[in-house]
Amino acid sequence: MNEMTDPLKGYKGKARAALTRFGVKVWSDVRVVNDAGSVFEGVILPRSESLDDLHVVLKLKNGYNVGLHVDRLEHVTEVGYKEARYKIPEKEFPARPSLPNVTLLGTGGTIASRLDYRTGAVIPAFTPGELYGAVPELADICNLTTKKIFGVFSENMAKENYLVLAKAIGEEIAAGADGIVIGHGTDTMGHTAAILSFMVQESPVPIVLVGSQRSSDRPSSDAALNLIHSVRTAAYADVAEVVICMFGPTSDRYGLLHRGTRCRKMHSSYRSTFRTIGDVPLAIVGRDSFQYLTDDYRRRDKVRVPLVDPVYDDRTTILYYYPGMKPDLVDALVEKGYRGIVIAGTGLGHVNKPLYPALERAVAAGVHVVMAVQTLWGFAQMYVYDTGRDLMELGIVPLDNMLPETALMKLSWVLGHTDDHAEVMRLMTTPISHEITPREPHNGYLVMQGGLPETDEWVRGHWK
């Protein structure tokens, strides 16, 4: 049965049989009497396929949903039919020649979305008209073009998506966009921002990734404000780099621009989940202004020609080291044909001794092994301890303060160009977009400890 046209969407087994017996279907407006004589009036909703086959879901007239056990249904009478057409009111996005042109590329995620009854999931909704209906403020900022490139949750983003996305960005720049916004699920937004930093270099305009931590079907969603901030960044900010634009604090106050190679999702659900690691963000995006926090960024320049270089070898992995890791893991990777391994090592970049022979075998087999740190902050400094020196002797190259995920993305990109070990390592250790920085400012590491009187004092006096 085609699930799009199935009149009993999501119902199976006993519940499906019962609905069929009573001659009703999903979206039937019904009057139900159960074995206790209770009367329920409402519309039969589709049922999530992951739930049992014992209940029929009814949306009552007062808006509540209840599940009715099929064995208790005495009478079900159809009195009408009311299919939900869930649609954001679409209004034509006004065109104003004086405003910058921004292209919004959709990859999925929850930046603008609607509910799916069958699964209970949230589906993206994306046309300029829909966006204008939901966030009318956008029309005061720019002329907006939207292109849905794919509709995947961010955890499903992979090689093919990266290649397509980078090419699409190149095309939009060539077509004269003043800025590009990429709607993206937040889970792997950092990975995409990193790979795009390598695939699209020397951009003349801002390339801004944005998403939301609370889906846009909720009144408290951060989606609208994030969208406004990111579109303003794309239209007006003087930062021609790949950046992530998401909430600074959890309060509805301002967004932060994080450099694509130095940014990480640090909380599974907080709004202010993205943090620049080992440096400060590029700018604060306020209601009417940008406040730049550093001088060190590439300026907007529409005559600059971007270098679009979409290659990717996905035979790469991160090996997250833990005490007692067995060497056969490394052997298995080599055996399975992996070409590059990023070790997320402990401390300054360490693994245990029993791993050495396996790593030596890997390097000998031509696998490119690099070292990042699982502490996220700080440098891999392998000269400090014997362990580090031993590992370097095995041919493992430290990547300074490159984030492990950024290292994985870069290694995949580099391996798309060359398999020559020396060249791979030269490229890996030569920064392209601040993935390695020469120095770490002391305010690049601020994980404040709650409970301390001074921290709590500061928190009390500021919007969280």
Added chain:
Amino acid sequence: MIPTLDYAEAGFVCGLEVHQQLLTRTKLFCRCPAGLYTETHDGTVLRHMRPTLSELGEYDGTALMEFKTKKNIVYLLNVKNVCTYEMDDTPPFLVNQEAIDVAIEQCLMLGCDIVDEVQIARKQYLDGSIPTGFQRTAVVGVNGRIPFRGRTLSVTQVTVEEDSCREVRDRGHCIVWRADRLGMPLIETVTGPDLRTPDEVEEAILLIGRVCRSTGHVRTGLGASRQDVNVSVRGGRRVEIKGVPKAGWAPALVHGEAWRQVNLLKLRDELHRRGFADPGSIRVDSQDVTQLFAATEIPVLTAEGWGRWVEAERMRPGFELGKGPFRIRAARLAGLAGTLSWPTQPEHVFAHELAGRVRVIAGLDQPPVLLHSEAWPDTRGARSELKRLRGRLRCGPDDAVVVVWGPEEDTVTACEEIRLRYVDAVQGVPNETRQPFADGSTDFERILPGPDRMYPDTDSPPTRVARERVARLAGPLPERPWDREARYAAAGVPASTAHWLIRRGGAAVVDRLAAATGASVRDVAFLFGERLKGLRRKGVPVDAVPEPRWEELLHAFAARPVLKQAWEPLVRAVAAEPGSPVAGHLAARGLGEEPAAWRTGLAEALASAREKAYRKDDPALVARLALARLMPGLLGRVAADEVAAAVSAALAESTRREEVRA
């Protein structure tokens, strides 16, 4: 004076939504402690709300209205009672099954049919009272019924839901909420529109309260139960008086609302008579008239007066205050002269309806919110200012004028809101939520939301309620209050005492103790419902006494009835040392044992009484004084009757002797 109303003739209809917090250890969707209130905070969050589409693809009217108000919403957080869930920075944990059990139990008490699968819904609230912008709520029971005044009060549905934040401050465009109460489980009992008079409303609130409290599984105390009262009259519409804190407030509020609706319907007829039949016929033209009032002496219209008020009330630009400089804006209401002073609630007029909308939606809240041509100030020059104003607005004699002031953008919003309120008036009574006050009046709170604000909570799986679970909870269900009240009445317990015991959860203890000790329900009810209540009020910690102590005490009373006279000192002693058995207290005070030679004190007591009596020839007075002198030492040891008889006998004997001597 409160005007009277024939409720039946007016077609008065009323139903209740009674909210009752449940007694659970933790909140409904997270593991924060429930019932831990704090008055300080250690963190703040600033948010805004934006309306979203319902499941069936519509924007809810209330949601759009709330969005227009452009509220800055501030949450005060305390780590003791709030986690990242309440901040809406963590998805819900699985629903608290303890709360579901208590809710099912409540449903069974209310005679409800329990739904088979509890589905969590999101009910939008954009006033900020819940940081997510919606309340998680679910129907647990439907189709209940309880006996009420010889008929049946129907219970449409019972939902379990999370409680909202407590409001701290609402000024202009900024509302401040404290998040401690947020997320505590409560049930909402929705009755059918079955109530016919204001007195019935109060009685029904109290009855449902007693049903809830019969289980002992609900919270009591300030704010633990609150009710929304839905009122309409024939031709009117449902208006919700929200958060009535006490049942005793209800009759006046309900009466006032019925009166208001009757008057609004009369206003509708008047508007129709004047030719305002459709919404488009209402014309409200407004313009900036700041200059016209440049030299005014009306205090609220002077820029200095505004500045002083802004400073005194700490109205911050960008927070409480809307956009733009201070401006005065006047609206001409074409053909609407006389409607501003149209009566609405007792002692209120239609201009109050306008002021309510302007205050809430435009965020202009400097009293009196607006000035109008039918109650113009009489400061020096004000009359001529009004005349000039009418000229500027090209007002005819049939036109009315309203003036608002404040930040420019808000004054524009205010004039539009005035127009919209008149559009509603053409149709009669708007669906509203109204805020109650102790004096029986109400004010606009928001447009009443409809079913379009409901959508499923995609974060929470449904809870299947198997029939076995219902049966397990139905087994030990406590006696329903009407059954208990009938039984108590038959035992001679006054209704007021019975109600109090049920409300305060003492009835179950009374029944247990009566059964365990053989004491009469009447005596035990009197002890708990009257005597202990009095001692508690005097500060005696009677609640600290464990049930076995009461059992011992009642046994002692049964064995030696003379002890009943000493109930007060005895209870005080037990309450002071609730850990020691009653027998110990009795022994320590020699209670229950008749002193061997107490009669030898009779003569001395009589002599002393004669000394004190101001009418020495009144034997009854002398006897009373003698008894008063003897009793304290004999309380709980010799029955008062016996002492009185002994005194009388001794007095008669001595009188007889004196007569003989004479």
